[in-house]
Amino acid sequence: MIVSRIEARPDEDTVAAGPLVGRLLDGLPPEAVLTDPDVTASYAHDMASFCPAGAPAVVVLPRTVEQVQHVMRTATALRVPVVPQGARTGLSGAANATDGCIVLSLTRMDAILEINPVDRVAVVEPGVVNAALSRAAGEHGLSYPPDPSSWETCTIGGNIGTASGGLCCVKYGVTAEYVLGLDVVLADGRLMSTGRRTAKGVAGYDLTRLFVGSEGSLGIVVRAILALRPRPPRQLVLAAEFASGAAACDAVCRIMAGGHVPSLLELMDRTTVRAVNDMARMGLPESTEALLLAAFDTTDPAADLAALGALCEAAGATGVVPAEDAAESELLLQARRLSLVALEAVKGTTMIDDVCVPRSRLGELLDGVERIAEKYRLTIGVVAHAGDGNTHPTVCFDARDPEESRRARDSFDEIMALGLELGGTITGEHGVGVLKKEWLAREIGPVGMEMQRAVKQAFDPLNLLNPGKLF
Amino acid sequence: MIVSRIEARPDEDTVAAGPLVGRLLDGLPPEAVLTDPDVTASYAHDMASFCPAGAPAVVVLPRTVEQVQHVMRTATALRVPVVPQGARTGLSGAANATDGCIVLSLTRMDAILEINPVDRVAVVEPGVVNAALSRAAGEHGLSYPPDPSSWETCTIGGNIGTASGGLCCVKYGVTAEYVLGLDVVLADGRLMSTGRRTAKGVAGYDLTRLFVGSEGSLGIVVRAILALRPRPPRQLVLAAEFASGAAACDAVCRIMAGGHVPSLLELMDRTTVRAVNDMARMGLPESTEALLLAAFDTTDPAADLAALGALCEAAGATGVVPAEDAAESELLLQARRLSLVALEAVKGTTMIDDVCVPRSRLGELLDGVERIAEKYRLTIGVVAHAGDGNTHPTVCFDARDPEESRRARDSFDEIMALGLELGGTITGEHGVGVLKKEWLAREIGPVGMEMQRAVKQAFDPLNLLNPGKLF
Numbered sequence: 001m002i003v004s005r006i007e008a009r010p011d012e013d014t015v016a017a018g019p020l021v022g023r024l025l026d027g028l029p030p031e032a033v034l035t036d037p038d039v040t041a042s043y044a045h046d047m048a049s050f051c052p053a054g055a056p057a058v059v060v061l062p063r064t065v066e067q068v069q070h071v072m073r074t075a076t077a078l079r080v081p082v083v084p085q086g087a088r089t090g091l092s093g094a095a096n097a098t099d100g101c102i103v104l105s106l107t108r109m110d111a112i113l114e115i116n117p118v119d120r121v122a123v124v125e126p127g128v129v130n131a132a133l134s135r136a137a138g139e140h141g142l143s144y145p146p147d148p149s150s151w152e153t154c155t156i157g158g159n160i161g162t163a164s165g166g167l168c169c170v171k172y173g174v175t176a177e178y179v180l181g182l183d184v185v186l187a188d189g190r191l192m193s194t195g196r197r198t199a200k201g202v203a204g205y206d207l208t209r210l211f212v213g214s215e216g217s218l219g220i221v222v223r224a225i226l227a228l229r230p231r232p233p234r235q236l237v238l239a240a241e242f243a244s245g246a247a248a249c250d251a252v253c254r255i256m257a258g259g260h261v262p263s264l265l266e267l268m269d270r271t272t273v274r275a276v277n278d279m280a281r282m283g284l285p286e287s288t289e290a291l292l293l294a295a296f297d298t299t300d301p302a303a304d305l306a307a308l309g310a311l312c313e314a315a316g317a318t319g320v321v322p323a324e325d326a327a328e329s330e331l332l333l334q335a336r337r338l339s340l341v342a343l344e345a346v347k348g349t350t351m352i353d354d355v356c357v358p359r360s361r362l363g364e365l366l367d368g369v370e371r372i373a374e375k376y377r378l379t380i381g382v383v384a385h386a387g388d389g390n391t392h393p394t395v396c397f398d399a400r401d402p403e404e405s406r407r408a409r410d411s412f413d414e415i416m417a418l419g420l421e422l423g424g425t426i427t428g429e430h431g432v433g434v435l436k437k438e439w440l441a442r443e444i445g446p447v448g449m450e451m452q453r454a455v456k457q458a459f460d461p462l463n464l465l466n467p468g469k470l471f
Numbered sequence: 472m473i474v475s476r477i478e479a480r481p482d483e484d485t486v487a488a489g490p491l492v493g494r495l496l497d498g499l500p501p502e503a504v505l506t507d508p509d510v511t512a513s514y515a516h517d518m519a520s521f522c523p524a525g526a527p528a529v530v531v532l533p534r535t536v537e538q539v540q541h542v543m544r545t546a547t548a549l550r551v552p553v554v555p556q557g558a559r560t561g562l563s564g565a566a567n568a569t570d571g572c573i574v575l576s577l578t579r580m581d582a583i584l585e586i587n588p589v590d591r592v593a594v595v596e597p598g599v600v601n602a603a604l605s606r607a608a609g610e611h612g613l614s615y616p617p618d619p620s621s622w623e624t625c626t627i628g629g630n631i632g633t634a635s636g637g638l639c640c641v642k643y644g645v646t647a648e649y650v651l652g653l654d655v656v657l658a659d660g661r662l663m664s665t666g667r668r669t670a671k672g673v674a675g676y677d678l679t680r681l682f683v684g685s686e687g688s689l690g691i692v693v694r695a696i697l698a699l700r701p702r703p704p705r706q707l708v709l710a711a712e713f714a715s716g717a718a719a720c721d722a723v724c725r726i727m728a729g730g731h732v733p734s735l736l737e738l739m740d741r742t743t744v745r746a747v748n749d750m751a752r753m754g755l756p757e758s759t760e761a762l763l764l765a766a767f768d769t770t771d772p773a774a775d776l777a778a779l780g781a782l783c784e785a786a787g788a789t790g791v792v793p794a795e796d797a798a799e800s801e802l803l804l805q806a807r808r809l810s811l812v813a814l815e816a817v818k819g820t821t822m823i824d825d826v827c828v829p830r831s832r833l834g835e836l837l838d839g840v841e842r843i844a845e846k847y848r849l850t851i852g853v854v855a856h857a858g859d860g861n862t863h864p865t866v867c868f869d870a871r872d873p874e875e876s877r878r879a880r881d882s883f884d885e886i887m888a889l890g891l892e893l894g895g896t897i898t899g900e901h902g903v904g905v906l907k908k909e910w911l912a913r914e915i916g917p918v919g920m921e922m923q924r925a926v927k928q929a930f931d932p933l934n935l936l937n938p939g940k941l942f
Contacts, residue, residue, distance in 0.1 A: 117728040118831040119860075141730055163673040174671055176680075177648060192918040198827040199859035200645055201896040202634040202684045203903060203914050204923050204941065209647075209680035213673045230730035257588040259612055259701035299770075356669040360589040388670035389590075425672040432674060443674050447663040452675050454929035459922065470675065 027070030051093025073189035084216035086158025092433025126157025145172035163213030165429030170387030183223035236301035248290035249363035251315035265387030355419030356428030359389035390428035498541030522564025544660035555687035557629025560621035563904025597628025616643035634684030636900030641858030654694035707772035719761035720834035722786035736858030826890030827899030830860035861899035
């Protein structure tokens with residue numbers, strides 16, 4: 001509402017604008033340049049807790065590559081930092097504004113330029129919503145697998161910036177594995193193409209993958225060539241109940257060591273199960289300590305689920321319930337997808353960890369999180385992409401209580417420390433952003449940090465691209 | 472033989488050595504430092520034609536990370552270039568020595584340090600032979616898919632250096648997709664770890680993938696964490712004959728657009744088929760213009776092959792012959808694997824192109840290669856990983872004939888130009904090395920080249936690591 005009001009009177013806005021806005025308007029239409037502080041403030045942050053956000057000087061909404069180039073040339077000329085944004089569904093503050101920055105929102109560059117079933121590629125602009133691409137691919141019998149929880153709203157550009165994962169990763173991998181080539185506007189406004197639209201290619205350094213997960217700190221992705229896959233059969237889901245987290249993790253290990261390739265292998269702990277029931281009356285089994293959801297999208301998913309169910313029983317499952325059909329499967333997935341929202345309802349606020357450990361250490365991580373929850377007298381629900389060892393221990397707290405907030409933050413950090421101890425990473429799929437930048441050096445060490453910084457320096461010598469993130 | 476003789480009298484060798492060798496011997500045992508020119512000359516080049524190679528000052532064969540660090544510290548102190556090598560099976564001259572360099576052969580660092588079936592990872596030293604890892608993984612019910620033609624001799628370190636492909640890529644992708652983490656010795660001797668051993672991870676820039684395919688120009692890989700997959704069922708192969716290359720390419724397009732996921736989809740043209748028959752009396756159908764080999768490693772490969780065979784017939788296949796069993800399948804694969812050797816026998820020497828195009832343009836590439844062969848009056852056999860659009864047009868020529876050699880080189884280049892015209896890349900899986908370095912800029916443009924050089928500069932400011940390759 002506010003946005004359209006503002007757009008209707010651009011001249012009035014630009015009156016208040018300094019030389020930055022004037023320069024931006026030289027290459028952007030007035031409706032693409034927002035300066036009303038009430039409006040720009042709504043672009044200040046993504047969905048992460050505890051991450052500082054500044055006040056943008058201006059928000060720009062380009063529609064073309066040339067307009068993005070103009071923004072970056074202007075930013076370089078005036079030495080103004082630029083914070084690129086997609087749908088701001090990120091969970092690490094990577095899209096948070098800094099004071100006086102240009103917020104560069106790519107959401108209006110939302111065209112699907114091509115879908116080619118023979119080459120199995122899509123060519124898209126960065127503002128395309130993940131679900132829009134998935135549906136468009138589906139119409140050609142294809143799929144774009146990466147499916148972050150926010151897939152109905154998040155953008156491909158944002159997915160590329162954070163190398164997003166999702167529920168499908170145990171079989172289909174993360175966003176990085178689907179990015180073949182990129183057009184990138186560099187800090188100084190020059191346009192660079194990386195990669196290819198062919199199935200293979202090794203000409204030069206793999207700059208494409210360097211950009212994936214770089215959180216907007218190396219350049220602005222303005223076009224992406226993405227790999228698609230044939231659309232698999234609809235998956236069938238099974239739920240297995242366990243009397244302990246350890247038994248559920250043992251089942252995960254047996255399933256993966258047994259050579260199975262499920263299309264989904266998720267874990268919800270008791271806290272999460274109860275939170276979901278409280279919110280949505282899903283009728284999940286509350287007596288269980290850990291619920292495992294597994295699925296296959298093979299030609300005979302029922303047979304594959306039967307074999308997997310037997311492994312769950314061997315690991316001590318107290319109940320194994322395969323879905324009868326697609327509708328039952330969808331209900332179970334809905335329960336899983338509600339988890340984070342349901343945990344948020346417990347105390348009003350959550351901090352969502354994103355620790356990924358070798359899956360052989362998953363049980364130790366769950367044990368440790370339980371100890372940490374006791375130590376800090378907090379409710380911490382665990383949802384996990386168990387097949388990947390990627391857990392989201394979710395700290396529930398009342399943000400109005402400073403003491404509890406402090407405990408929440410401390411427990412969040414202690415979980416990351418535990419993840420590193422177990423040979424894992426501080427972030428499986430959410431990224432570093434602002435939230436974990438003090439932790440990056442602990443994970444990758446001083447030599448690694450130095451080389452990371454050298455790469456940043458090579459692409460962005462003036463440190464204008466999303467400064468203060470990652471490092 | 473010569474090597475072991477040399478190793479038996481290290482003192483004698485080192486007598487002839489300058490300060491470089493003396494410094495190297497401070498941190499390496501005598502048997503790891505080779506200086507006899509007859510011996511070092513045998514390390515001068517890989518398997519590429521037309522690539523200059525210099526005379527190494529010394530060849531070192533370290534066994535430990537510390538020894539590699541010592542080599543790099545010495546090289547940096549004395550400003551001596553270092554050329555890293557695996558088994559020297561490469562096809563672009565990327566492992567060729569330069570005059571006065573240290574050849575750093577990683578072949579003695581050949582331990583498989585760990586195979587973990589739950590985490591589905593292998594941890595290996597760079598000198599491990601691809602086939603050795605494949606077999607070791609197989610003992611755990613796992614597979615390491617990347618299978619370059621040289622898999623019985625090439626090393627994992629070399630595979631990482633060139634981001635090698637192989638026959639399996641149409642379903643399983645290339646080496647890059649299996650490298651999770653690396654330990655790398657930097658130019659100045661410092662040790663850096665990149666990546667992870669978890670299934671997912673997005674902490675910081677993806678330096679792991681930057682190293683994959685960097686042809687030894689950014690650092691020395693001394694340890695790799697590799698992803699493994701469950702071992703698939705044995706594949707069953709089908710051969711389909713076509714009256715034209717165009718019809719075979721049409722079949723490839725129908726197969727891929729039809730949502731099939733074959734484990735192999737290879738093409739041999741008539742020239743290649745005849746060369747293989749001439750060499751090995753395989754009894755391949757000589758009347759065919761193009762032979763397509765397809766395979767599935769699914770639970771019901773015969774059914775999948777039947778569906779694929781029907782698509783081949785719809786595209787005009789003149790004969791479709793599924794293998795009856797594993798033995799027949801293996802024979803067909805042997806014919807395919809013999810292709811390059813058989814083409815070499817035609818005129819004594821070959822230049823193997825590695826052009827990859829969008830698979831929808833495969834037919835145009837084949838047509839173009841035929842025109843180029845006529846224009847230059849040469850035999851050019853085409854073998855292709857057709858499912859990936861990755862072709863190996865193989866120029867057959869007599870290297871003793873300078874005029875024919877010149878025509879061979881020109882036709883080789885013209886094929887790369889054609890590949891670029893069709894939206895493809897100059898190299899799908901062999902790398903740039905020395906052979907195609909003039910072509911890299913044509914593919915990626917001036918801005919891309921500048922950023923490639925900036926990355927090189929960030930990691931290797933003294934330009935000591937494999938100088939003269941890639942750029």
